[in-house]
Amino acid sequence: MKNNLRGKIRDFIASEKGRVSVKGPLTLGIATGGVLLAQTIVGTPDAQAWPCEINDHCPQGYWCHQDGSCVPF
Amino acid sequence: MKYKVQFLFYLLGVSVLCLKVCAVLAKAPDTAKIVFAKGGIENTRDIYLMNPDGSDQMNLTNHRADDIAPVWSPTGEHILFASDREHKAWGTWDLYLMDPDGSNVRKVFDKWKRRNSPTWSPDGKRIAYTSGEPGSGSIYIGTIDGKTEERVATGCCPVWSPDDREIAFVEGAIREPKRISFLNSQTHRHRFFFPPKRASWVRYPAWSPLGDKLAFTWTNRAELRREDFVLETIYIVNRDGTGLQQVIEEGRATVHPSWSPSGNELLYNAIDANRDMQIYKISLDSEVSVQLTDGKFWNYLGDWFDPAYALPVSPQPQLLTTIWAKMKKE
Numbered sequence: 001m002k003n004n005l006r007g008k009i010r011d012f013i014a015s016e017k018g019r020v021s022v023k024g025p026l027t028l029g030i031a032t033g034g035v036l037l038a039q040t041i042v043g044t045p046d047a048q049a050w051p052c053e054i055n056d057h058c059p060q061g062y063w064c065h066q067d068g069s070c071v072p073f
Numbered sequence: 074m075k076y077k078v079q080f081l082f083y084l085l086g087v088s089v090l091c092l093k094v095c096a097v098l099a100k101a102p103d104t105a106k107i108v109f110a111k112g113g114i115e116n117t118r119d120i121y122l123m124n125p126d127g128s129d130q131m132n133l134t135n136h137r138a139d140d141i142a143p144v145w146s147p148t149g150e151h152i153l154f155a156s157d158r159e160h161k162a163w164g165t166w167d168l169y170l171m172d173p174d175g176s177n178v179r180k181v182f183d184k185w186k187r188r189n190s191p192t193w194s195p196d197g198k199r200i201a202y203t204s205g206e207p208g209s210g211s212i213y214i215g216t217i218d219g220k221t222e223e224r225v226a227t228g229c230c231p232v233w234s235p236d237d238r239e240i241a242f243v244e245g246a247i248r249e250p251k252r253i254s255f256l257n258s259q260t261h262r263h264r265f266f267f268p269p270k271r272a273s274w275v276r277y278p279a280w281s282p283l284g285d286k287l288a289f290t291w292t293n294r295a296e297l298r299r300e301d302f303v304l305e306t307i308y309i310v311n312r313d314g315t316g317l318q319q320v321i322e323e324g325r326a327t328v329h330p331s332w333s334p335s336g337n338e339l340l341y342n343a344i345d346a347n348r349d350m351q352i353y354k355i356s357l358d359s360e361v362s363v364q365l366t367d368g369k370f371w372n373y374l375g376d377w378f379d380p381a382y383a384l385p386v387s388p389q390p391q392l393l394t395t396i397w398a399k400m401k402k403e
Contacts, residue, residue: 050163050164050207051206051207051208051209051247052207052208053207053208053210053229053230053243053247053276054190054229054230054276054277054328054329055328055329055342055350055373056110056141056142056155056189056190056373057164057189057207059116059163060112060113060116060118060370060371061112061116061371063302063326063344063350065299065302066274066276066292066297066302066305067248067297067299068207068208068247068248071299071302073344073348073350
């Protein structure tokens with residue numbers, strides 16, 4: 001019974017309908033999740049890349065270094 | 074029916090008149106107040122008021138947008154500030170006006186553009202500001218009614234002298250050493266002021282209330298290393314370039330000086346023991362510093378208004394006189 005169900009699921013995923021409705025979105029979801037997770041681990045590089053001249057130009061928690069970039073404090 | 078239409082027109086006219094009159098009759102604070110920006114949970118900032126001892130903090134904007142760079146109008150009846158409330162994306166600040174109680178918020182210019190770091194002319198009729206991306210902006214002079222604006226220089230962070238004659242601003246490419254320059258408010262010609270010879274790591278110019286001195290920050294090193302940010306500190310120099318004086322010792326990363334209306338004290342930003350940016354006040358006589366804000370949210374200066382030093386008259390730049398500033402002091 002269990003093997004039968006597994007087989008049916010495998011066949012469904014291998015079919016055109018399964019590829020479109022399950023396999024594609026699942027792959028896309030895992031890839032997106034991976035990217036988001038990587039961004040969380042690495043931090044927020046965007047803020048550091050923002051050009052600045054004074055602290056007003058940086059988000060809270062970032063210091064405007066005189067080299068022109070927002071640096072996390 | 075005819076009378077009803079007439080009555081409606083009458084009501085509309087009275088409402089419009091009231092709006093105009095109310096905007097003009099905004100009330101200045103009765104006591105001295107510091108206006109500043111404070112960070113919040115959602116990583117945006119709001120405009121606050123507080124007493125000169127740090128007490129009675131009051132949120133004026135209470136808005137989800139990022140509100141920064143508040144400056145008092147010369148009479149204390151309005152606060153000019155920058156906000157990204159139109160586009161709600163980082164760096165899209167434009168200029169807004171509000172009354173000292175946070176009411177009557179309105180845009181200065183109808184058409185959106187990146188505008189930041191505003192300063193008032195002493196008569197309150199014109200403003201100067203930076204427009205463009207940080208690091209590649211230009212200095213503009215505009216009228217406070219938002220009808221005209223004119224590009225006058227390349228640079229950042231203008232501050233208008235109390236005698237109306239010159240606008241100090243920071244000149245130089247991003248990531249490069251800079252100079253503080255003076256722009257003539259009539260001719261728009263500008264000249265290097267400090268350092269007089271080679272560009273260096275200077276920023277945050279601020280005129281003394283008399284207009285006879287300029288405070289600014291300087292990292293006094295030829296080469297700037299990443300860890301040198303703590304060496305940035307506050308200096309004062311006379312308007313003629315003499316009498317350079319270091320106000321605070323190096324090592325605390327002190328920035329954004331702002332004078333008290335009496336000229337005896339300076340406000341500044343520095344990092345506290347918990348690595349949060351706070352507002353401090355130093356007496357130029359005793360050299361004693363007092364911390365005015367605390368907590369985990371960062372506090373950004375800011376401008377200090379005191380009704381005791383506000384006069385309802387304006388300087389006349391064409392007379393080339395600085396007596397005005399002395400009158401204010403007396």
